[in-house]
Amino acid sequence: MGAVKNKRMPRAVREQQMLDAAVRTFGQRGYMAASMDEIAELAGVSKPLVYLYLNSKEELFTACIRREARRLTEAVRSGVEPALPADRQLWDGLRAFFTHTAQNPDGWSVLHLQARTHGEPFAAEVTVMREEIVAFVTQLIVIAAREAHRDPSLPEREVAGLAEALVGAAESLAAWANATPGVTAKQAATTLMNFAWSGLNSLMAGTPWTPPTETSHTEA
Amino acid sequence: MGAVKNKRMPRAVREQQMLDAAVRTFGQRGYMAASMDEIAELAGVSKPLVYLYLNSKEELFTACIRREARRLTEAVRSGVEPALPADRQLWDGLRAFFTHTAQNPDGWSVLHLQARTHGEPFAAEVTVMREEIVAFVTQLIVIAAREAHRDPSLPEREVAGLAEALVGAAESLAAWANATPGVTAKQAATTLMNFAWSGLNSLMAGTPWTPPTETSHTEA
């Protein structure tokens, strides 16, 4: 059941096996519905050993979140070449992101769904990672503006909202790509680049969309 | 303890009280952590009555999802005037969406977080609503293309991806706006229109972003 039941292995190895099993179980069943029994069995060890190494369900879940967050950011980071132009960096990062989430659906479920849905402590853990990514995207937008010779054209608050929207769109597209058969990481990335980069460009070209003057639309 | 303990009231009213309590509890505690005890107490009725009316926790949750989905789509629908131009419709719809989610955080939590996190049956329930909204947005994009006299310029698959991205971005921005103090529905809508509509326009103007020709992708 799970891995071949190898006895007596060093702690570090066992711990990874346990995290593998936990990510899979948490990702598929959800945090609360996942039972420590199931995780232990899937890891091929007894429950007490899981507790000996990872202390509690909460700590185990936290360890999963941390590992998956690290893996995801590393995947994105190592897919990007900082010397290249901003759009190329974004394109590469998105491809790495969509590829990684497609290959690790359970890890992505843990990060995107489970961790956000089960209390502040867990959500905070993901927020750290997410902010790192948003910061990366924000920086790309700023670089792009500079490359377009329009440095101060965008107020900071606006840039933050744009980065947030871009990351949010990416997260949603990841789920969509995973759920829609036949949509590859490359296609998802292309769609998003089309959607986002064009918008950013025309924004920076100085032609933002302007809201209509409020006439009589207060819902009465 | 929630409502004043009124005896003998018509079934329809009681049911709504129960759903109110359930949405609040599910939204705040999460599906699994919410206990039928708590919901019954918050609704001011006894547990057997909840079962009499709503049969099981799963059906109760489903009923919550359906009610909140209906309320949300109705809010968006009634915020939009079909005769107006596409961008105005999108703008109005987004404002209605951000306003409604900000005013019903528990309902939005049920739809956006809880329902997606606890198994296919529930997720499917939201998917129905989501597809309705995506269809609405898709249609707006098509109209916009037509308005720009560029009917067939965008392949169907591409339009679907764009609508998906736009809706995903909106969902993320809703969470972001709810969590970031000082961000109003209008501001969130403006940010998204800037981001999306400009992108769509330049897309339709025939200048999509093109991926770099794949030459050597072993990042060495």
Add this chain to the structure above:
Amino acid sequence: MGAVKNKRMPRAVREQQMLDAAVRTFGQRGYMAASMDEIAELAGVSKPLVYLYLNSKEELFTACIRREARRLTEAVRSGVEPALPADRQLWDGLRAFFTHTAQNPDGWSVLHLQARTHGEPFAAEVTVMREEIVAFVTQLIVIAAREAHRDPSLPEREVAGLAEALVGAAESLAAWANATPGVTAKQAATTLMNFAWSGLNSLMAGTPWTPPTETSHTEA
């Protein structure tokens, strides 16, 4: 399996059945070794019902302590006639005490052994009762001194120590009487009266035992 499995009885009755079972189990197995499963089975109910009514093992134990303490003090109190002379009151009280402990060995075990051995909160609960009894005895000693026309002869600290010793001796004798076949409550009470009352009398007669002058007994 304990009582005949009567279904559907009012809460108050069930609670007493549970306390009966709990006192018996705690008294015989000890607090920690007693399992809630065993108590529930002995009470003839399911475990959840025990929790529904008594909340936790700790609260259940506390409830046992309180009930048994109340019963014991009431037994002693109702065995004593406040109008009678002090020695008669003490005699009657001791007899009531030995009789009650002999008839309720589990309750006495809970009070005397278990409660004192498992943490301050529980011990404190018994201390309240014990202090009440010590106070009663102290008062008897004072009355006795007054009856012997020797009011101020005993310093307060000394009286406290004497009452403590008397109560302690009674507690030990209770265990002894319970464990030694053929020793009745009356005999235990007589022994203790002989031991204590004579001592008190000669103390009050002004001839206390005096320690030897310390010469060379410091254990080097």
Add this chain to the structure above:
Amino acid sequence: MGAVKNKRMPRAVREQQMLDAAVRTFGQRGYMAASMDEIAELAGVSKPLVYLYLNSKEELFTACIRREARRLTEAVRSGVEPALPADRQLWDGLRAFFTHTAQNPDGWSVLHLQARTHGEPFAAEVTVMREEIVAFVTQLIVIAAREAHRDPSLPEREVAGLAEALVGAAESLAAWANATPGVTAKQAATTLMNFAWSGLNSLMAGTPWTPPTETSHTEA
């Protein structure tokens, strides 16, 4: 972490370290709440070693009881000079007793509380020691009676009860003295001598307390 982690020391020494740790842990936590893990850590050895030397938790506890019982009786025995008069022997024995229990609260807790509270096998272990002490006290009472030239005045059963009461009072006072700040071993011994010896003397002077003739015991 308890002792400095010395490797390779003779078995006898290691065993004492383990017993030290065990007595401390059992005395403070109680038999059941004490975990073998905690004991091993406090002793500075690994758990398997504890099992290698002491076989099981029960045997370890028994070993603790035996060692502490031996230490206590030895302390009392070595505090007493058999050539001295009976009252002096009792006085010296009590002082040694109160001193030892005050200096070894954990050991005393093991003997007086824990061992008695966790099943016959353990209680029996203490009973052996207790009977030795009761025998010693009994003998002192007999000697005292002889010294007072009243050899056969007290029936054996009565003497046994008196010794039991005296020892019981001493045990209670030990706990009282340990718990009441400012009460020394000497004071506790004095209080008890006053209480007991005077009583014994007047008993032997031929004036026992006599129960009232039972007339009408329905407390109306």
Add this chain to the structure above:
DNA sequence: TATGAATGAGCATTCATTCAT
């Protein structure tokens, strides 16, 4: 219509104990 009484099943956690080295 409405509820007080009751439970089967499951879950996180802990502990005494033992191999294999």
Add this chain to the structure above:
DNA sequence: CATGAATGAATGCTCATTCAT
């Protein structure tokens, strides 16, 4: 002599759900 690795068996507690009234 000494230990890191591992587990079977409980235990306290909770929850969704139902019955009898």
